[in-house]
Amino acid sequence: MLPSKNSYTDIKEIVLARIRDHTWPPGSIIPGEIELAEEFGCARATVNRAMRELAEDGILDRKRKAGTRVNKSPVRHAKFAIPLVRIEVESTGAAYRYTLLNKKIFIAPAWLRARLSLGDSAEVLHLQCMHFADNTPFQFEDRWINIDAVHNIENADFTTIGPNEWLVNEMPFTDVEIAFSARVADKKLAEYLSLSIGEPVFTTERITWLSGTPITFARFSFGRGYSLKTRF
Amino acid sequence: MLPSKNSYTDIKEIVLARIRDHTWPPGSIIPGEIELAEEFGCARATVNRAMRELAEDGILDRKRKAGTRVNKSPVRHAKFAIPLVRIEVESTGAAYRYTLLNKKIFIAPAWLRARLSLGDSAEVLHLQCMHFADNTPFQFEDRWINIDAVHNIENADFTTIGPNEWLVNEMPFTDVEIAFSARVADKKLAEYLSLSIGEPVFTTERITWLSGTPITFARFSFGRGYSLKTRF
DNA sequence: CAGTGGTCTAGACCACACA
DNA sequence: GTGTGGTCTAGACCACTGC
16 A cells, blocks of 8 residues: 555546556556555545546546546547637737627528528527727627527627627526637638738637527637637 | 535536526625535535536636635636547548658757747757548648657657657656647648648647656648537 | 446545635 | 635445446
């Protein structure tokens, strides 16, 4: 039994070290919680927390009855903070400014109905707006909101507060899908973001649901040179 | 005391509901763990786990002595899986193929020294390689490895196994910085990825350290139409 | 069915940060 | 100092799942 290695962080370190030095090679099964608790001289709950967190990080794969294995494909998980645009801009020290460009109710186009699994006659509120940092274009927001799912939407005017910020405060959600990609600036986008046509644009798309009901689809196009960073 | 709401997931749901209906508005302090444990009729450890996970998700902000507050800026954290390219390609059902294009040792150029905090005469191994999915270009990898930090690097030949995969298996690391952006395809990149010059390219850059020592800088440029997705 | 991880409890001590 | 969250323990029961 190892002495005085009883914190869950210590156990994580030991386990990681054993994986790195191939004591427990990728794909291999590692001892059960009771056995490890005895070896480390701690309670099973402590081992459990260490192993659970390593599993969350994608290092281990745990299954009841089958035991705990070292993950073969070392999938790392990167965590990105997705803040409000306003917060993001203000955190750089720049002044934030918001402008509503368009606001209109439509019957959802086919591509959107497909994306959100909407019915044929579903109505959506389409919004386009700009977010500026010190008066330089920071982000263009293209948003569709499923009107049936957000019933007091008619009372929101979106002239002073962006749809993202409004929705975050008014509308709960349970599921989010995010996609990152690189797209080309078309004529409109180039105009809005002060780019040349054909320039690359970092784009994120987001769909949110409330327990199965689609709420909104949004595409965010960022100005020149934007990059999304994280560290862990 | 609420009856039969004693699992940590139940508690998370209740807390989220109270935040959504503004029982506990953003920025407000919420009751301590002992009080909540009494209210929910469960142990403090159970409340603790619920609150800890909500704090990890960025919903709550916890401080010893100061208590637990509802986070003002609703920063959501998106978790992205960063798998090996090979796994990523194979998971789509395509056949994976790898090619080494260049391999040469240099004195680190100034921009790289700045990025990795290297000394003036630091040597780096520069590698360029391609990853294919069913013989269509999937990813171009441009990598610099700090030779001093990876001492058995001379024995690796990288003709059959990519540097990413080799490093993951041989070299532990403690810190990673990842950045996503959209870049323009220059002549070489267009050639490698079968693109036109000027096309947008989804790019990720990664720097890894082992307890303060820089290991490697890598830039990954993805083929047309690639997008990184996550759901939570 | 049986073994493994998943969770909960009641109690305890500790560490940090605010007064 | 003192109150809050952070962690650990010893024990218990449950739930999933592979055999």
